[in-house]
Amino acid sequence: MSDREIKDHIISYIKAHSTVSDKESFTIADTTDIMDSGLLNSIDFIDMITALEKKNNITFDLENMDPLEYSTIAGLISAVENAKK
């Protein structure tokens, strides 16, 4: 998946699972904390991580990552890249 595809995937996941009222015009900055901003709850967030792993056939090194590192779109994009190395 390219960076763009990862971003689109995350945004569509959030749209499908979040309780944000206006899903059509919904946007999120690359640096917004997905959980802290209340866009996803913990369970949805964990599911999103698992789905990203499956889709990219990778395993995140969660053991050594701070959740802050993978709780933004920018962080997730770099986490996918690192996991592919």
Add this chain to the structure above:
Amino acid sequence: MENEKIDEGCGLVGGFLRASFKFPDRPALFVNNSLFTYNQLRDYARRVSRGINSVEDRKKSLVGFLGYRSLGAYSSILGILMSGRGYVPLNPKYPVERIANIINRIDADVMAVCEECFWLLPSLLPLVNKAMHLIFLDFSPLKNTTGLARADASTYLSSIAADLPAAPQTVPGGSDVAYLLFTSGSTGEPKGVPISHANVRAYIDYTCARYGFNEHDRFSQTADMSFDLSILEIFPCWESGACLYCLPKSSVMLPAKFIRDHELTVWISVPSVGAFLDRMRLLHPGAFPSLRYCLFDGEPLLASIASKWQAAAPSAIVENLYGPTEATVAISDFRWKGEESLRRCKNGIVPIGWIFKGQFACVVDENLLPVFLGTLGELCLGGSQVCKGYYSDPDKTKQQFIKINNGGKIWYRTGDLVIENEDGCLNYIGRIDNQVKILGHRVELQEIDHALRRASSEELAVAIAWPLNSASAEGVVGFIPNSCERNEAEIIEECKKTLPAYMAPSRIVFIKNIPLNGNAKIDRLQLQNILEQEKEGVIHE
């Protein structure tokens, strides 16, 4: 207290003050990547206390505070207690209507507002129907206060000089309220639970004596302050001179790295955190060598998770705690001892153990008569930790606080079904409201949950009696996360191996997520609503 005289009368805050003089330069609080010593924290709290005393002359017994995981929030708790009043946490995660409802109901006209919650005021204040004096907890002068001024009166903490003369000392009495929490009832008005200094001192004294915490301990702090689990995290820690580590929100459910990086020694949380860690491959043997204690409270602890925590934290004592808010955080405990404990589990759930020394339990039937040992009944609690009733609600108090056998003692009806074993150990079986009749048989939904968990290999599997007609139902529907690899027929077939036919689910609904309420407990009512809406033709994803 302002003149720093500390004695036994200082109630809940006394332990912190004592530790702050004994260990002034030791770390007391880690929050938002900053560490504060006992001296610093006491100084901040003292400013809050002076702020309160400067605007209100003790006509009111309570002070609300709006704060979230910040230095301001912790200083508010301590400062309000040091001012001789009880604190009422107002959780900014709640809907503004709910926060306003609480403010309107409590005997308080001062509210401390922490910087991270300033944004909430423009939507909150118009819903408040009385004059409130706001104390803005800006520890440094505010940069921008536009839009904040719609309060009847306000004080900025930065304007309060640190060297103000001491306010008159006010020592709370044992029966004065130390904190007032509102339980997250899924229907109707939230119930206010006032816990007195005497209630909470009995609890803290028992807890500190049991565990022997010390100034070298590092405690986790995950629970919101509106949830009474936070009392167990915060106060025994500060009584012991230890350091409290407030986890960033992003780490609360996945705390593995935080525990290791900060070498926490005391972990306290709801059991669901274990299930999340397990799902993310983070609850593996030896994962948390620094932990000395792992204490779980707030919902049933699964034996499988207790066992994995024990392996992950091999040097730690793992305990399951039990207690409703009305009985002050926890009133019974069970220490996990591997195989031996496994044999005591019922429906895969760890026992809630033995009632604390000095507190009392009585298991009763539906006529409020004590049952024989080994017989299922409702748990009633009494003793110095049990509060006297609900806040300004004599009707609900009368319903839940009762006499048994016309005795003089008042008991709190927990609504929890338990079985007391011959040695006094209690097994939690379920909520009384989860007890339903299915085709005439009395059924505990937790037993079906257990069968569903085994059949699906999913930790979060829930049974709902359906269709429901008052407390009786025709059958059972199982809810399973759709990550499950087994199909409906396989799960039902597997359940039928252990459950009588009337208890086996007739249908399985796969959903993305099992809904949890604000305190991370399974929200059965939401699942029931899904079925209700389905019946009415509302289509779900």
